[in-house]
Amino acid sequence: MSEKDQRIQTGKFGEDAACDYLIEADYKIVERNWRCRSGEIDIIADDAGRLVFIEVRTRKTGGRFGTAAESVDRRKQQQVRDTAQVYLRSIGCSAESIRFDVIAITMSRQMDSILEYKHYEGAF
Template structure:
């Protein structure tokens, strides 16, 4: 596994740890449907949260809006829809982005709720 894959997995774990501290229930990690992958599917109260995790080093600056393309949004919404149908759920759905930025030995986690809308 390449270093970027290992760093991505570490970033996802930091995001999971962050969510657990905020009383989210983690339902699934790395949910796949066709060509789509959802990093984290979580639940808080009666809301289903589809979460895309972006891990970066402090030397890499990119506007988060540039990292989530219209194609990525279509794939995430397709996978979320499939998960909901597959599990016969009637829930509100929210799409979030969590960025995990490594700064030396520290990690900064930022959580953007309702990062985009699926309609």
């Protein structure tokens, strides 16, 4: 399997795990992998009437590029904000009650278990 295919598989695994967690925590999943010209939002969910835009980052343990949460830099935060604005316009909604969260997942090297799961509400 190529390195790109492995990254895609790791990301999908993390997003699936994040959705399971969110559903268990009484969030309603509104969209997954919503795309437009400005970017993609991994998960859009409803949390008791508040629209939540969630960036999911999954890393294998012992990676070279820092933690999953550290990878959501200012540039990525701005891209998610911009994409969220496009989404809100597309559904005719204002930005009154929204939140931006990050879910950071650390997997075992073998991808057979989640070692750490952190949900940062209102991350940016």
